[in-house]
Amino acid sequence: MPRVIGHLDLDYFYAQVEEVENPAIKTRPVLVCVFSGRTEDSGVVSTANYRAREAGVKSGMPITLAKRKLQGMDLVIVRMERSKYESVSERVMELVRTKVDVLEKTGIDEAFFDLTRSSNGDYKSASETAGLIRVSILEEEHLTCSVGLGRSKVVAKLGSDTAKPAGLMVVPPESTESFMGGMAVTKLYGVGPKTGKTLEELGIRSIADLAHADPATLERAFGRKTTAYLHAAANGIDDDQVKESQTPTQFSRIITLKNDTTDAEEVMAQLSDAEDDLRDKLISTNTSFRTLTAIAVLTDLSTKTRSKAFEVPVNNLSSVKGSALELFGQLSDTADREFRRVGIRVSDLEGNQDQSSISEFLRQS
DNA sequence: GTATGCTTTCGGC
């Protein structure tokens, strides 16, 4: 039986949540922004609605530039409030979970799902379920979304991409080649600028080009493993299963400094709130970590990191402050520019079976 | 040569 895999993507998510909260702004360009606090408008656009995108605004764009692109228009700027979008996301995912076999949340606004069993491999039946999912998200949360259905994650993802905004793209297995073949290879998950450039140099531009490329040529350029993946992906094949979302692998907090510096003590002082926040996150999720990383974004926006692994899992972030200071010292020693932004990351996470600290945390807060 | 595991960088949203 062919698999029926779906990919769900909530349209321009943060900005759409703001529109739902305040429908009067729907007809205007809306920017959900992160302000760094350095100067009045210092920061970037996190998400823009389609009215703003039409004017050339993209996510990650400096706010000042976005404002220029939209000058003369009746612009709405909203400060990003992540916890709000997280709650909406959770509710949407719960709703979808009741209608599919398996749901794998892959981001705050997207998820893969499996309908193979419930549709018995029938794409007509699966399309109806996908339609039902879209309608219920619209009815319950007033949000539009885009959905793709196909025989693998690769196809489903390309499907939702093609369908957006507010569409459904169903790609039955026999249509996979005609659906994907004409697309640029760079549309494939895992083909970024670097791989794309190398492929271009080999004369491979479309997914069909890649699907029919000589394996030996690809292996010389990318090695065995990547070639196997690329070849399969270009044919719309991947065995990657939809699995219930796994536990997180890392937590991090990053801030923009008041002023550029390389002074490790100053960095630690300014990171104090971020550190408290990360400590709370570890406590509330009852998680320990084995690796601590210091992150520095230099004035040219390049990123440098230094990390330290501990023999035994650490459950108290405060106990490794000294290590963090050392890591920032290492970064200062090697960096050729000042730091603009700094952060801390914990990874190699381990859940703790003992639940008592959760209740203790809740009681305290 | 290949697998494994760790650190650092990349890239999507």
Added chain:
DNA sequence: TTACGGCCGAAAGCATAC
């Protein structure tokens, strides 16, 4: 002309073991 966040997972890079 420049401008410029805060997350996350995955890829890339490197060393070691067999």
